[in-house]
Amino acid sequence: MYRQAAVAGVGESTYYLRGSSPHSAFQLACLAIRSAVEDAGLELRQIDGLVSYLEPLVVPPKLAAALGFEHLDFSAQTWGWGGNGVASAIAIADAAVTASYAKHVVVYRALRQTEKERFGRSAAVPRVRGDYAYTAPYGLVTAAQVGAMQTRRFMHEHRIGQEALAEVALASYAHAQHNPRALKRGKPLTRAMYHESRWIAEPFHVYDCCQENDGAAAVVVTTLERARDLRKRPVPIIAAAQGLDHRDGLGAFNEPRFPTAHYRRVGELLWQRAGVRASDIDVAQFYENFTGCVLMAIAELGFCEAGDVEGFVSNENIQWPTGRLPINTSGGNLAEAYVHGFENVNEAVRQVRGESTCQVDDVDLSLSVSAPGYAPGSAVLFCRH
Amino acid sequence: MTSRYMPENWALPALDDRNRAFFTSGRIALQECAKCGTVQHPPEEICHACQGLEFTIREVEGRGTIHSYIVVHHAANHALRYRVPYAVVLIALEDQPAVRIVGNLLNIASEQIQIGMPVRAVWEEIEVDGEILRLPQWEVIEGRHGN
Numbered sequence: 099m100y101r102q103a104a105v106a107g108v109g110e111s112t113y114y115l116r117g118s119s120p121h122s123a124f125q126l127a128c129l130a131i132r133s134a135v136e137d138a139g140l141e142l143r144q145i146d147g148l149v150s151y152l153e154p155l156v157v158p159p160k161l162a163a164a165l166g167f168e169h170l171d172f173s174a175q176t177w178g179w180g181g182n183g184v185a186s187a188i189a190i191a192d193a194a195v196t197a198s199y200a201k202h203v204v205v206y207r208a209l210r211q212t213e214k215e216r217f218g219r220s221a222a223v224p225r226v227r228g229d230y231a232y233t234a235p236y237g238l239v240t241a242a243q244v245g246a247m248q249t250r251r252f253m254h255e256h257r258i259g260q261e262a263l264a265e266v267a268l269a270s271y272a273h274a275q276h277n278p279r280a281l282k283r284g285k286p287l288t289r290a291m292y293h294e295s296r297w298i299a300e301p302f303h304v305y306d307c308c309q310e311n312d313g314a315a316a317v318v319v320t321t322l323e324r325a326r327d328l329r330k331r332p333v334p335i336i337a338a339a340q341g342l343d344h345r346d347g348l349g350a351f352n353e354p355r356f357p358t359a360h361y362r363r364v365g366e367l368l369w370q371r372a373g374v375r376a377s378d379i380d381v382a383q384f385y386e387n388f389t390g391c392v393l394m395a396i397a398e399l400g401f402c403e404a405g406d407v408e409g410f411v412s413n414e415n416i417q418w419p420t421g422r423l424p425i426n427t428s429g430g431n432l433a434e435a436y437v438h439g440f441e442n443v444n445e446a447v448r449q450v451r452g453e454s455t456c457q458v459d460d461v462d463l464s465l466s467v468s469a470p471g472y473a474p475g476s477a478v479l480f481c482r483h
Numbered sequence: 484m485t486s487r488y489m490p491e492n493w494a495l496p497a498l499d500d501r502n503r504a505f506f507t508s509g510r511i512a513l514q515e516c517a518k519c520g521t522v523q524h525p526p527e528e529i530c531h532a533c534q535g536l537e538f539t540i541r542e543v544e545g546r547g548t549i550h551s552y553i554v555v556h557h558a559a560n561h562a563l564r565y566r567v568p569y570a571v572v573l574i575a576l577e578d579q580p581a582v583r584i585v586g587n588l589l590n591i592a593s594e595q596i597q598i599g600m601p602v603r604a605v606w607e608e609i610e611v612d613g614e615i616l617r618l619p620q621w622e623v624i625e626g627r628h629g630n
Contacts, residue, residue, distance in 0.1 A: 223491075223492055223493070223494070223495055223611055223612075224494045224495075225494070225495055225496065225497035225612075226494050226495070226496060226497060227496075227497045227499070228525075229525050231496035231497065231502055231506070231525075232496075232502075232505075232524075232525045232584070232585055233585045234494045235489065235493065235494050235495050235496055235618060236488075236489065236571050236585050236586055236587050237489050237493070237555060237563065237566070237569055237571055237587070238553075238555075238571045238585055239494075239559050239560075240559045242557075243553055243555060243559070243571065246553040247551050247552070247553050247571070247573055248551075250551045250552060250553060250598075251550060251551035251573075251598070254551070254598045296556065296557075297554070297556040297557070297568075298556060298557040299553045299554065299555045299556065299557065300553055300554040300556070301553075304557075345531060348525075349525055350524070350525050350583070350584075350585055351551075351573050351583050351585065352524055352525065352581075352582065352583055354581065356583065357551070
């Protein structure tokens with residue numbers, strides 16, 4: 099329900115370079131949850147719900163046992179490929195507390211990226227199935243390559259240049275320089291460095307692609323009424339949305355609206371539910387899996403026409419403190435840490451509280467947008483009152 | 484054609500009833516709903532227009548245009564170390580503009596690729612595990628590109 103639930107606490111573990119966490123994903127999740135619960139001024143035993151997304155390892159029954167929850171009355175996770183489910187997970191927690199299925203729901207995500215299975219390394223020729231059979235044999239196997247294919251077409255259709263992609267990376271890196279949690283703090287990015295950096299898959303340079311990190315983050319969601327009695331000022335969830343147009347989740351680039359970030363329907367629902375427009379938003383966090391996909395999400399959510407997106411992000415328009423719409427003010431996936439986008443939710447909440455290290459003045463509406471390019475998309479909007 | 488654009492030990496489709504025609508017939512063979520005629524690619528388990536469960540094969544001209552493309556420089560795994568940089572193209576079919584097919588472009592260098600170039604299908608014939616695969620690939624139609 100709209101404006102009836104709120105975030106009462108935010109927390110995270112220390113963020114680490116990939117493979118360098120001394121703790122397991124489960125341990126990192128416990129540390130982040132403890133930190134969020136403490137921030138809310140609650141006791142761990144009072145938490146009675148757990149929600150996540152694409153979380154195969156860190157499961158609620160074990161978390162609840164480890165952390166001393168008296169009861170686990172609600173647990174769920176959202177469908178989707180991954181980062182596109184961040185805001186949907188917040189929406190599930192909102193629904194759970196407003197429908198009284200639980201009182202205090204923690205939403206969390208923990209990552210510890212170790213050596214992955216190396217596809218194609220065996221002597222025998224690997225055989226691939228499903229939609230993957232139509233892409234992998236041609237050498238298209240990674241998320242960056244998928245995002246690059248979408249972005250190339252988007253750039254072509256709307257006459258968007260490489261500078262537009264650079265702007266997104268430059269904003270995240272500029273903001274990370276102020277954030278003590280950010281792994282790219284002390285490593286500023288210049289426009290020249292961006293253009294001279296190696297290609298991953300054209301049109302993506304290395305700086306267009308998110309980091310890979312170890313870490314965990316969490317928030318506590320409860321009713322706005324309950325949150326008012328807790329330690330920190332509550333941050334109301336004005337609205338959240340998950341959405342997808344017919345057949346737009348199809349494989350191998352056969353979505354009817356290709357190239358799409360899957361945010362057209364999300365925008366339609368979000369603005370209608372919240373009763374505000376894109377132009378009313380004070381600060382926004384856009385999940386940067388890849389810079390080009392962020393540009394597509396900006397346009398589909400109605401911040402500008404697709405053809406105007408390069409102008410929208412240029413001239414430090416998306417950079418704190420002078421920009422018209424500062425985005426990714428903690429450094430985001432590119433420069434704070436890749437916690438599967440959850441760090442962007444924490445930052446959106448901190449912007450409403452006045453706790454950001456790139457604090458925008460007088461924030462009333464603070465948006466967090468989940469991963470673009472994977473179906474369905476989702477977004478959550480926080481407000482001051 | 485015997486040699487592959489991708490390395491010889493690189494991934495290949497596992498054949499099943501839905502994809503066999505596409506990967507073995509040497510034609511652009513698409514899934515068509517037997518009831519309402521809707522063409523779907525990649526093939527689905529059910530027709531998205533009428534929920535029909537029976538399908539036939541629609542063979543179309545192997546002609547199209549480059550709809551999008553990427554040039555891969557970072558080898559996503561060991562087997563591709565010596566293959567990078569390579570290009571992957573997305574082709575929109577002339578006969579079925581809503582159908583897009585992923586492939587490689589065999590007759591021009593990655594730097595020359597442009598969106599909108601007309602292409603025709605060619606086939607890479609690969610014998611693996613006792614089966615003959617015919618993988619659709621693409622060539623820019625000479626004399627018609629560069630505009």
